Amino acid sequence: MDRRIQKTRESIFSAFSSLLAYKRYSKITVQEIIDEANIGRSTFYSHFETKDDLLKALCSDIFEHIFSKDLISETTHDFSCVNNDLEAKITHVLYHLKDSKRDIKGILACESRELFLSVFKMYLEQMFIGLTSNDSLNGIPKEYVVNHMAGSFVETVKWWMENDMIQSPEQLTSYFLAVIPSTMLAK
Template identity: 85%
Template sequence: MDRRIQKTRESIFSAFSSLLAHKRYSKITVQDIIDEANIGRSTFYSHFETKDDLLKALCSDIFDHIFSEDLISESTHDFSYTSNDLKSKITHILYHLKDSKRDIKGILSCESRELFLSVIKTYLEQLFNGYITNDSLNEIPKEYVVNHMAGSFVETIKWWMHNDMAQSPEELSRYFFAVISPPLSHKSNISIHI
Protein backbone atom coordinates (compact mmCIF):
# COMPACT_ATOMS: atom_id res chain seq x y z
CA MET A 1 0.00 0.00 0.00
CA ASP A 2 1.21 3.52 -0.85
CA ARG A 3 2.79 5.26 2.16
CA ARG A 4 0.43 8.26 1.96
CA ILE A 5 -2.63 6.01 1.81
CA GLN A 6 -1.34 3.98 4.76
CA LYS A 7 -0.68 7.16 6.77
CA THR A 8 -4.21 8.45 6.05
CA ARG A 9 -5.76 5.10 7.05
CA GLU A 10 -3.74 5.10 10.29
CA SER A 11 -4.90 8.66 10.98
CA ILE A 12 -8.54 7.62 10.47
CA PHE A 13 -8.07 4.50 12.65
CA SER A 14 -6.46 6.57 15.38
CA ALA A 15 -9.22 9.19 15.28
CA PHE A 16 -11.90 6.52 15.37
CA SER A 17 -10.24 4.70 18.29
CA SER A 18 -9.91 7.98 20.18
CA LEU A 19 -13.61 8.72 19.68
CA LEU A 20 -14.61 5.19 20.73
CA ALA A 21 -12.72 5.65 23.98
CA HIS A 22 -15.11 8.37 25.15
CA LYS A 23 -18.20 8.27 22.95
CA ARG A 24 -20.81 5.61 22.13
CA TYR A 25 -20.46 4.06 18.68
CA SER A 26 -24.03 5.01 17.72
CA LYS A 27 -23.31 8.66 18.58
CA ILE A 28 -20.15 8.88 16.46
CA THR A 29 -20.77 10.41 13.06
CA VAL A 30 -18.58 10.32 9.98
CA GLN A 31 -18.18 14.08 10.50
CA ASP A 32 -16.79 13.43 14.00
CA ILE A 33 -14.22 11.06 12.52
CA ILE A 34 -13.33 13.53 9.77
CA ASP A 35 -12.89 16.34 12.30
CA GLU A 36 -10.83 14.19 14.69
CA ALA A 37 -8.59 12.92 11.87
CA ASN A 38 -8.35 16.40 10.33
CA ILE A 39 -9.11 15.14 6.83
CA GLY A 40 -11.62 16.03 4.14
CA ARG A 41 -14.94 14.26 3.61
CA SER A 42 -13.88 12.98 0.17
CA THR A 43 -10.69 11.57 1.71
CA PHE A 44 -12.69 9.59 4.26
CA TYR A 45 -15.07 8.25 1.60
CA SER A 46 -12.19 7.29 -0.69
CA HIS A 47 -11.14 4.86 2.06
CA PHE A 48 -14.45 3.78 3.67
CA GLU A 49 -18.09 3.85 2.59
CA THR A 50 -19.50 3.94 6.14
CA LYS A 51 -18.34 3.92 9.74
CA ASP A 52 -19.36 0.22 9.88
CA ASP A 53 -16.87 -0.42 7.06
CA LEU A 54 -14.30 1.51 9.07
CA LEU A 55 -14.98 -0.67 12.13
CA LYS A 56 -14.63 -3.86 10.05
CA ALA A 57 -11.40 -2.56 8.50
CA LEU A 58 -10.01 -1.67 11.94
CA CYS A 59 -10.79 -5.20 13.17
CA SER A 60 -9.28 -6.77 10.04
CA ASP A 61 -6.19 -4.57 10.28
CA ILE A 62 -5.62 -5.71 13.86
CA PHE A 63 -6.36 -9.39 13.18
CA ASP A 64 -4.58 -9.82 9.84
CA HIS A 65 -1.33 -8.94 11.56
CA ILE A 66 -2.08 -10.77 14.81
CA PHE A 67 -2.98 -14.01 13.04
CA SER A 68 -0.14 -13.84 10.54
CA GLU A 69 1.46 -17.22 9.75
CA ASP A 70 4.95 -15.91 10.46
CA LEU A 71 5.94 -14.92 13.98
CA ILE A 72 8.43 -12.08 13.75
CA SER A 73 10.45 -10.01 16.19
CA GLU A 74 8.55 -6.91 17.30
CA SER A 75 9.12 -4.09 19.75
CA THR A 76 7.21 -5.64 22.66
CA HIS A 77 7.85 -9.32 21.96
CA ASP A 78 9.87 -11.75 19.88
CA PHE A 79 8.42 -15.10 18.86
CA SER A 80 10.52 -15.41 15.69
CA TYR A 81 12.74 -18.00 17.39
CA THR A 82 9.87 -20.28 18.48
CA SER A 83 8.27 -23.10 16.63
CA ASN A 84 4.75 -22.36 15.46
CA ASP A 85 3.19 -24.30 18.32
CA LEU A 86 -0.26 -23.26 19.53
CA LYS A 87 0.91 -21.89 22.89
CA SER A 88 3.36 -19.52 21.15
CA LYS A 89 0.64 -18.42 18.71
CA ILE A 90 -1.83 -17.73 21.54
CA THR A 91 0.75 -15.80 23.57
CA HIS A 92 1.67 -13.83 20.43
CA ILE A 93 -2.01 -12.97 19.89
CA LEU A 94 -2.29 -11.78 23.50
CA TYR A 95 0.75 -9.51 23.09
CA HIS A 96 -0.87 -7.90 20.04
CA LEU A 97 -4.15 -7.42 21.86
CA LYS A 98 -2.25 -5.77 24.71
CA ASP A 99 -0.34 -3.57 22.24
CA SER A 100 -3.71 -2.59 20.70
CA LYS A 101 -5.34 -2.13 24.12
CA ARG A 102 -6.75 1.32 23.43
CA ASP A 103 -8.34 0.25 20.14
CA ILE A 104 -9.64 -3.03 21.57
CA LYS A 105 -11.07 -1.38 24.70
CA GLY A 106 -12.86 1.20 22.57
CA ILE A 107 -14.31 -1.45 20.31
CA LEU A 108 -15.37 -3.70 23.20
CA SER A 109 -17.13 -0.80 24.90
CA CYS A 110 -19.21 0.11 21.85
CA GLU A 111 -22.43 -1.34 20.50
CA SER A 112 -20.53 -3.16 17.77
CA ARG A 113 -18.57 -5.32 20.20
CA GLU A 114 -20.45 -8.36 18.86
CA LEU A 115 -19.07 -7.67 15.37
CA PHE A 116 -15.55 -7.48 16.81
CA LEU A 117 -16.00 -10.66 18.85
CA SER A 118 -17.49 -12.45 15.86
CA VAL A 119 -14.53 -11.47 13.68
CA ILE A 120 -11.95 -12.59 16.24
CA LYS A 121 -13.84 -15.85 16.85
CA THR A 122 -13.72 -16.62 13.11
CA TYR A 123 -9.95 -16.04 13.06
CA LEU A 124 -9.54 -18.20 16.18
CA GLU A 125 -11.58 -21.04 14.69
CA GLN A 126 -9.29 -21.06 11.65
CA LEU A 127 -6.26 -21.12 13.94
CA PHE A 128 -7.52 -23.89 16.24
CA ASN A 129 -8.72 -25.93 13.29
CA GLY A 130 -5.11 -26.36 12.20
CA TYR A 131 -3.99 -27.75 15.55
CA ILE A 132 -6.63 -30.40 16.23
CA THR A 133 -6.11 -33.79 14.64
CA ASN A 134 -9.18 -35.53 13.23
CA ASP A 135 -8.08 -39.04 14.12
CA SER A 136 -8.17 -38.45 17.87
CA LEU A 137 -11.54 -36.76 18.35
CA ASN A 138 -13.17 -39.93 19.67
CA GLU A 139 -16.63 -39.28 18.18
CA ILE A 140 -16.67 -35.61 19.20
CA PRO A 141 -17.25 -33.40 16.14
CA LYS A 142 -14.17 -31.36 15.31
CA GLU A 143 -16.40 -28.31 14.67
CA TYR A 144 -17.69 -28.55 18.24
CA VAL A 145 -14.19 -28.67 19.73
CA VAL A 146 -12.99 -25.77 17.55
CA ASN A 147 -16.09 -23.70 18.42
CA HIS A 148 -15.66 -24.45 22.13
CA MET A 149 -11.98 -23.47 22.16
CA ALA A 150 -12.57 -20.27 20.15
CA GLY A 151 -15.51 -19.30 22.38
CA SER A 152 -13.46 -19.98 25.51
CA PHE A 153 -10.62 -17.85 24.23
CA VAL A 154 -12.98 -14.98 23.35
CA GLU A 155 -14.32 -15.14 26.93
CA THR A 156 -10.73 -15.18 28.20
CA ILE A 157 -10.03 -11.98 26.26
CA LYS A 158 -13.18 -10.31 27.63
CA TRP A 159 -12.21 -11.32 31.19
CA TRP A 160 -8.68 -10.02 30.66
CA MET A 161 -9.93 -6.68 29.31
CA HIS A 162 -12.36 -6.37 32.21
CA ASN A 163 -9.41 -6.83 34.56
CA ASP A 164 -7.43 -4.14 32.70
CA MET A 165 -5.01 -6.74 31.31
CA ALA A 166 -3.40 -7.16 34.72
CA GLN A 167 -1.92 -10.53 33.77
CA SER A 168 0.98 -10.85 31.35
CA PRO A 169 0.29 -12.55 28.00
CA GLU A 170 2.35 -15.54 29.19
CA GLU A 171 0.35 -15.82 32.40
CA LEU A 172 -3.01 -15.59 30.62
CA SER A 173 -1.87 -18.14 28.03
CA ARG A 174 -0.97 -20.47 30.90
CA TYR A 175 -4.45 -19.99 32.43
CA PHE A 176 -6.13 -20.76 29.10
CA PHE A 177 -4.16 -23.94 28.44
CA ALA A 178 -4.49 -25.12 32.03
CA VAL A 179 -8.27 -24.96 31.62
CA ILE A 180 -8.56 -26.53 28.15
CA SER A 181 -5.68 -29.03 28.26
CA PRO A 182 -6.75 -31.45 31.00
CA PRO A 183 -10.12 -32.24 29.42
CA LEU A 184 -8.53 -32.52 26.01
CA SER A 185 -5.55 -34.67 26.90
CA HIS A 186 -6.84 -36.82 29.77
CA LYS A 187 -10.58 -37.31 29.43
CA SER A 188 -11.42 -37.34 25.76
CA ASN A 189 -8.08 -38.27 24.17
CA ILE A 190 -8.37 -35.34 21.76
CA SER A 191 -4.94 -34.55 20.41
CA ILE A 192 -4.03 -30.88 20.24
CA HIS A 193 -0.53 -29.67 19.44
CA ILE A 194 0.28 -27.20 22.20
Protein backbone atom coordinates in the same frame (compact mmCIF):
# COMPACT_ATOMS: atom_id res chain seq x y z
CA MET B 1 0.60 -0.91 0.83
CA ASP B 2 1.73 2.56 -0.26
CA ARG B 3 3.14 4.60 2.64
CA ARG B 4 0.66 7.47 2.12
CA ILE B 5 -2.28 5.08 2.12
CA GLN B 6 -0.98 3.38 5.25
CA LYS B 7 -0.48 6.74 6.98
CA THR B 8 -4.03 7.84 6.11
CA ARG B 9 -5.50 4.54 7.36
CA GLU B 10 -3.54 4.87 10.60
CA SER B 11 -4.82 8.42 11.01
CA ILE B 12 -8.41 7.25 10.50
CA PHE B 13 -7.92 4.32 12.92
CA SER B 14 -6.40 6.64 15.51
CA ALA B 15 -9.22 9.17 15.17
CA PHE B 16 -11.84 6.46 15.43
CA SER B 17 -10.14 4.93 18.48
CA SER B 18 -9.94 8.33 20.16
CA LEU B 19 -13.64 8.87 19.63
CA LEU B 20 -14.50 5.38 20.89
CA ALA B 21 -12.64 6.12 24.10
CA TYR B 22 -15.29 8.60 25.20
CA LYS B 23 -18.27 8.24 22.89
CA ARG B 24 -20.73 5.47 22.05
CA TYR B 25 -20.21 3.85 18.66
CA SER B 26 -23.76 4.67 17.52
CA LYS B 27 -23.22 8.35 18.35
CA ILE B 28 -20.00 8.68 16.36
CA THR B 29 -20.53 10.15 12.91
CA VAL B 30 -18.34 9.79 9.86
CA GLN B 31 -17.98 13.59 9.94
CA GLU B 32 -16.49 13.41 13.45
CA ILE B 33 -14.02 10.77 12.31
CA ILE B 34 -13.10 12.93 9.32
CA ASP B 35 -12.64 15.99 11.54
CA GLU B 36 -10.58 14.11 14.12
CA ALA B 37 -8.37 12.54 11.42
CA ASN B 38 -8.08 15.87 9.60
CA ILE B 39 -8.93 14.36 6.21
CA GLY B 40 -11.49 15.02 3.53
CA ARG B 41 -14.78 13.16 3.14
CA SER B 42 -13.72 11.64 -0.20
CA THR B 43 -10.49 10.40 1.42
CA PHE B 44 -12.47 8.59 4.12
CA TYR B 45 -14.81 7.02 1.57
CA SER B 46 -11.92 5.97 -0.66
CA HIS B 47 -10.78 3.78 2.26
CA PHE B 48 -14.08 2.72 3.86
CA GLU B 49 -17.67 2.54 2.62
CA THR B 50 -19.23 2.84 6.09
CA LYS B 51 -18.39 3.27 9.74
CA ASP B 52 -19.04 -0.49 10.17
CA ASP B 53 -16.46 -1.21 7.47
CA LEU B 54 -14.01 0.96 9.39
CA LEU B 55 -14.68 -1.03 12.56
CA LYS B 56 -14.21 -4.34 10.73
CA ALA B 57 -10.98 -3.04 9.19
CA LEU B 58 -9.71 -1.89 12.58
CA CYS B 59 -10.42 -5.36 13.99
CA SER B 60 -8.81 -7.06 11.02
CA ASP B 61 -5.79 -4.77 11.22
CA ILE B 62 -5.28 -5.75 14.85
CA PHE B 63 -5.36 -9.47 14.06
CA GLU B 64 -4.18 -9.86 10.47
CA HIS B 65 -0.50 -9.74 11.34
CA ILE B 66 -0.82 -12.48 13.96
CA PHE B 67 -2.20 -14.92 11.43
CA SER B 68 0.35 -14.07 8.77
CA LYS B 69 2.97 -16.61 7.73
CA ASP B 70 5.64 -13.86 7.65
CA LEU B 71 5.93 -12.58 11.21
CA ILE B 72 8.21 -9.68 12.06
CA SER B 73 9.74 -8.54 15.32
CA GLU B 74 7.67 -5.90 17.09
CA THR B 75 8.37 -3.36 19.80
CA THR B 76 6.82 -5.29 22.69
CA HIS B 77 7.36 -8.85 21.48
CA ASP B 78 9.05 -11.02 18.88
CA PHE B 79 7.37 -14.12 17.53
CA SER B 80 9.20 -14.06 14.19
CA CYS B 81 11.54 -16.93 15.11
CA VAL B 82 9.22 -18.90 17.39
CA ASN B 83 7.65 -22.26 16.60
CA ASN B 84 4.17 -21.50 15.31
CA ASP B 85 2.40 -23.80 17.80
CA LEU B 86 -0.83 -23.07 19.66
CA GLU B 87 0.89 -21.66 22.74
CA ALA B 88 2.94 -19.19 20.69
CA LYS B 89 -0.07 -18.12 18.60
CA ILE B 90 -2.29 -17.55 21.63
CA THR B 91 0.44 -15.61 23.42
CA HIS B 92 1.00 -13.53 20.28
CA VAL B 93 -2.73 -12.72 20.07
CA LEU B 94 -2.68 -11.62 23.71
CA TYR B 95 0.32 -9.35 23.16
CA HIS B 96 -1.53 -7.65 20.30
CA LEU B 97 -4.60 -7.19 22.44
CA LYS B 98 -2.48 -5.73 25.23
CA ASP B 99 -0.69 -3.41 22.77
CA SER B 100 -4.10 -2.31 21.44
CA LYS B 101 -5.65 -2.08 24.92
CA ARG B 102 -7.06 1.42 24.48
CA ASP B 103 -8.69 0.57 21.15
CA ILE B 104 -10.01 -2.76 22.36
CA LYS B 105 -11.43 -1.34 25.59
CA GLY B 106 -13.21 1.37 23.62
CA ILE B 107 -14.64 -1.17 21.22
CA LEU B 108 -15.70 -3.58 23.97
CA ALA B 109 -17.32 -0.79 25.98
CA CYS B 110 -19.87 0.06 23.34
CA GLU B 111 -22.43 -1.54 21.09
CA SER B 112 -19.71 -2.34 18.56
CA ARG B 113 -18.62 -5.09 20.95
CA GLU B 114 -20.56 -7.85 19.16
CA LEU B 115 -19.18 -6.91 15.74
CA PHE B 116 -15.63 -6.90 17.11
CA LEU B 117 -16.11 -10.21 18.92
CA SER B 118 -17.55 -11.88 15.81
CA VAL B 119 -14.54 -10.77 13.71
CA PHE B 120 -12.20 -11.86 16.51
CA LYS B 121 -13.91 -15.25 16.78
CA MET B 122 -13.68 -15.75 13.02
CA TYR B 123 -9.89 -15.24 13.15
CA LEU B 124 -9.62 -17.55 16.16
CA GLU B 125 -11.57 -20.28 14.38
CA GLN B 126 -9.14 -20.05 11.45
CA MET B 127 -6.25 -20.42 13.90
CA PHE B 128 -7.78 -23.28 15.89
CA ILE B 129 -8.88 -25.29 12.84
CA GLY B 130 -5.27 -25.82 11.84
CA LEU B 131 -4.11 -26.60 15.36
CA THR B 132 -6.85 -29.01 16.38
CA SER B 133 -6.36 -32.75 16.14
CA ASN B 134 -8.47 -34.76 13.71
CA ASP B 135 -7.90 -37.77 15.92
CA SER B 136 -8.98 -38.32 19.52
CA LEU B 137 -12.11 -36.17 19.32
CA ASN B 138 -14.21 -39.16 20.38
CA GLY B 139 -16.74 -38.66 17.62
CA ILE B 140 -17.18 -34.93 18.33
CA PRO B 141 -17.24 -32.92 15.10
CA LYS B 142 -14.06 -30.88 14.62
CA GLU B 143 -16.19 -27.80 13.82
CA TYR B 144 -17.80 -28.06 17.26
CA VAL B 145 -14.41 -28.33 18.99
CA VAL B 146 -13.07 -25.32 17.06
CA ASN B 147 -16.19 -23.29 17.90
CA HIS B 148 -15.86 -24.28 21.57
CA MET B 149 -12.19 -23.31 21.74
CA ALA B 150 -12.74 -19.97 19.96
CA GLY B 151 -15.72 -19.12 22.16
CA SER B 152 -13.82 -20.08 25.29
CA PHE B 153 -10.86 -17.95 24.25
CA VAL B 154 -13.13 -14.95 23.55
CA GLU B 155 -14.55 -15.31 27.07
CA THR B 156 -11.01 -15.60 28.46
CA VAL B 157 -10.04 -12.34 26.75
CA LYS B 158 -13.19 -10.58 28.02
CA TRP B 159 -12.35 -11.72 31.57
CA TRP B 160 -8.76 -10.52 31.15
CA MET B 161 -9.86 -7.10 29.86
CA GLU B 162 -12.40 -6.70 32.68
CA ASN B 163 -9.60 -7.45 35.16
CA ASP B 164 -7.36 -4.79 33.60
CA MET B 165 -4.99 -7.33 31.98
CA ILE B 166 -3.19 -8.00 35.24
CA GLN B 167 -1.83 -11.34 34.02
CA SER B 168 0.92 -11.42 31.45
CA PRO B 169 0.08 -12.86 28.02
CA GLU B 170 2.17 -15.91 28.91
CA GLN B 171 0.28 -16.42 32.19
CA LEU B 172 -3.13 -16.12 30.54
CA THR B 173 -2.03 -18.55 27.81
CA SER B 174 -1.11 -21.07 30.49
CA TYR B 175 -4.56 -20.64 32.10
CA PHE B 176 -6.31 -21.21 28.78
CA LEU B 177 -4.23 -24.24 27.81
CA ALA B 178 -4.70 -25.76 31.28
CA VAL B 179 -8.46 -26.02 30.70
CA ILE B 180 -8.36 -27.24 27.09
CA PRO B 181 -8.06 -31.03 26.95
CA SER B 182 -4.77 -31.95 25.28
CA THR B 183 -6.60 -34.60 23.23
CA MET B 184 -8.17 -31.78 21.20
CA LEU B 185 -4.84 -30.38 20.09
CA ALA B 186 -2.74 -31.51 17.14
CA LYS B 187 0.48 -33.19 18.14
